[in-house]
Amino acid sequence: MSAVESALHTVSRPKIPARLPIAVALLWLTAFSASALPWFDQLHFSQLLAAFWTFDGNQYASVLAHFSWAPRVSIAILIGCALGLAGAVTQQVLGNPLASPTTLGVEAGGQFGVTFATLFAPGLLAFSPDLAAVAGGLLAIGLVIVLTWRLGFSPVTVILAGLVVTFFLGAINMAFLLLKGEWLGNLFIWGAGSLVQNNWTPFFDLLPRVLVIAALMLALMRPLQLLQLGQASADSLGAKVSWLRAAALFLVVLMSSVVVSRVGLVAFVGLAAPVLARLLGARTLTERLFWSTLAGGGLLLLADTLAQWATAWDGGSLVPTGTTTALIGGPVILLALQGFRNTHHMPDQGNGPAGFLPRRRSPLLVAGTLCSLLALTIILSMSWSPGLEGWNWTPLAQWTDAWVWRGPRLMAAILAGMALGMAGTLIQRMTGNPMGSPELLGISGGAALVMVVMVLTGLEIGRLGQLAAATAGAASALGLLLLLARKHQFAGNQLLLGGLALYVFMDAGLRLVMASGGTVAARLLNWMYGSTWLISESEAFGLLALVVGLSTLLLLALRPLTLLPLGETSASALGLRVPRARLLLLVLAAMLTAASTVVIGPLSFVGLIAPHLARVLGQQTVGRQMLVAALAGGLLLSLADYLARILVYPNQLPAGLLAALVGGLYFLWGLSRHGRA
Structure with missing residues (x-):
């Protein structure tokens, strides 16, 4: 025997x-x-x-x-x-x-x-x-x-x-x-x-x-x-x-x-x-x-x-x-x-949209409060700043002179924050994953990687060319993710893990830049972490037109974003073509992310924080969450831009770097919180 x-x-x-x-x-x-x-x-x-x-x-x-x-x-x-x-x-x-x-x-x-x-x-x-x-x-x-x-x-x-x-x-x-x-x-x-x-x-x-x-x-x-x-x-x-x-x-x-x-x-x-x-x-x-x-x-x-x-x-x-x-x-x-099959759900994914329901609040009251805080931040940023003779107040009549130095960067930070807030809401609603964001999806990394390649090759195509190239990089990253997740019906987990692979390539480029040194490398690293002082007035207004145009398209996304968190079976039963809807929503999220990445860099985490703040403030429906997330994103990055300008004066920190530090802490806290839930 x-x-x-x-x-x-x-x-x-x-x-x-x-x-x-x-x-x-x-x-x-x-x-x-x-x-x-x-x-x-x-x-x-x-x-x-x-x-x-x-x-x-x-x-x-x-x-x-x-x-x-x-x-x-x-x-x-x-x-x-x-x-x-x-x-x-x-x-x-x-x-x-x-x-x-x-x-x-x-x-x-x-x-x-x-x-x-x-x-x-x-x-x-x-x-x-x-x-x-x-x-x-x-x-x-x-x-x-x-x-x-x-x-x-x-x-x-x-x-x-x-x-x-x-x-x-x-x-x-x-x-x-x-x-x-x-x-x-x-x-x-x-x-x-x-x-x-x-x-x-x-x-x-x-x-x-x-x-x-x-x-x-x-x-x-x-x-x-x-x-x-x-x-x-x-x-x-x-x-x-x-x-x-x-x-x-x-x-x-x-x-x-x-x-x-x-x-x-x-x-x-x-x-x-x-x-x-x-x-x-x-x-x-x-x-x-x-x-x-x-x-x-x-x-x-x-x-x-x-x-x-x-x-x-x-x-x-x-x-x-x-x-x-x-x-x-x-x-x-x-x-x-x-060949990877994930048998575990994402944090809170199994609970659906009802896993965390704070008390509902009036959208007018919440939006009004955020607009007031945003206005206060704008006034502080334009008026109360340190100078060679210490802190001084710039009266409203002199804002025209101060606009050249403070206005375009502040405007770009607000618009980038609003774009990331809307993109983050799109991604979280679409994937049913409250920990999702443009940064983790890899779209920001795709745009950043193109910028790194251009600097390393010494290609000079002007600021508009950089904007176009970054958008193309984000679109390429999106295409790669779609090929990766096609057989999984664009499921959120595979998309987020694919974003990790894109981050690998971006990290390789960053390390190459850091090792090469020089002024070009320093300028690129400043941009990678969101140096808003590089923004000109024409670029800020161009970003305004782009964000306004994309936000109008979001009106068409309200119904798909409402149905997708119910699950693929329920959404399909209600007449939604789930794979096509996810594809269109991802394209829209990529465009919003690319528009903000060229301004604030790829690692701000505003796209993660702003949708969460909207839910904490009691906005559960898609339209209300989108609006409040946009305002919260604009407020967060405008405040980050102001603090980056004054905290280590006369030196400056990139605004995106401050946002990444705060956003990283928020993500870690949020992940543990959802785990306990």
Whole structure:
């Protein structure tokens, strides 16, 4: 009988598909060959291999290969394997095929910790940069865990929480950079992710740390296998699931933070490697851990080689490895989404529109109050401001003179806020997801990515050309999302996760800009975070015409937006063609978002906050919520513009950066609130 059972066990054991080892072997061969190719005209293959342990002091190429190329290849493989293993463990712990140290905000947290320590505790960095990075990583993943604990680590919710934690910490990092750029410039070049080496010390310093943490992760392998049975079954078998998750995630934070503290952000290797291993046929936990580790080493070596080639092609201008890894990560996310089935609802999605119903209030009273507050903000912004001789009041008769400096930026901020408020209401109503916004949908990122590309290529097409290009970028992002979500009938979850993939590409461009430096990069970064001082009078009035025209089209969207939250079946039964309605609404949301993104940047979160404020103020019907959200958005961004102008005078902060900081906090609070509900 035991022989029969053994035979059955052998038959039932999943076999490793041949394509898995073949693909990983080809990945390593391609990466190593591409890395070694520039050296073949100076050294023989045997000499190049020998460079990993010795060198010929009489041959300069041999010395250079031993102290530069070989340690760079070695540290790329070591870090890639470490992040691949960390990503596989993260996905196993959370049961989430899109989880990784990057999507959980751990790497952004590590960079935040190093940045904060550089400014306020440099002695800590001198003692050990690992401590600052680990503290930041623990802060980031702690926020994600607290926010999503009550939802059972729902895959979509975990990713969105991690993404917004990344946004929020990134916005703080950017504020530090803009205010203390003379101290942090080199730090952000490092933060873009560079594996440049000039000796073996960093490799041998990192090697024991990675090996010890990896050994501790592998020691948890058998308990981690129980998580595949579900939490209830694992508990019944004696596993302490909560403690197991905490220990594994702590090791993930340690591994990621140790890497970040030395080479900066080499993002998305920890996501791409496990996804690649899974797509190629790795089924059991042991297989996923082993093949994810190997795939991570090959992927990072390939990405670093591409970065070196791009640096040489660009005339020696540094192209960070973090940029090429992020460009690899985006397509991997899109591939993973094609086969991803989310069985968990978004926060509050299962409750429908009745999940949160504050007391109804008169729309005239609410709109009147918001208009009064907006008028007060306009008066303050135009009249009460600091100057060379201190604070002074500009009387109404002199507003004509003050308009040139204060008027266009204030007008553009109000209009951008109104457009984002309406776009956010469209998206939240259409997807039935109260945590949705143009920023998370990726439409803002599409517009921003085009602007980054234009700056990097040195293309000068004027402001109107930039506006048109940004609109085209938003439309392209929308088209990609529609292709991605077509088979899911444009469901909200797939759209929001597709937006994450678009954010990856935008993040790659941002890191490339930060590493390149220069005045053009500074100007672009200011725009990315919403510098309204770049707006001219003609652009402000052009935005006015565009927003007024688009808002009139919203009258046609009231009925679809009323029916969609009822669910696809009910909406179809009432005569609504759901896929077509979602397509038209997405186009309208894209146009509103593009119009505001070129003014305030892609990361303001006003599109998230304004619709929520409208509901809190008791506006439940679509038309009333749309109106109040528009007024609330205009008020929020006008106030942000005023505060950005006066808080650090004579310096200025981008208005969108202040809005992103406040909006990120609001999102995190809102996510936890819906989770408790």
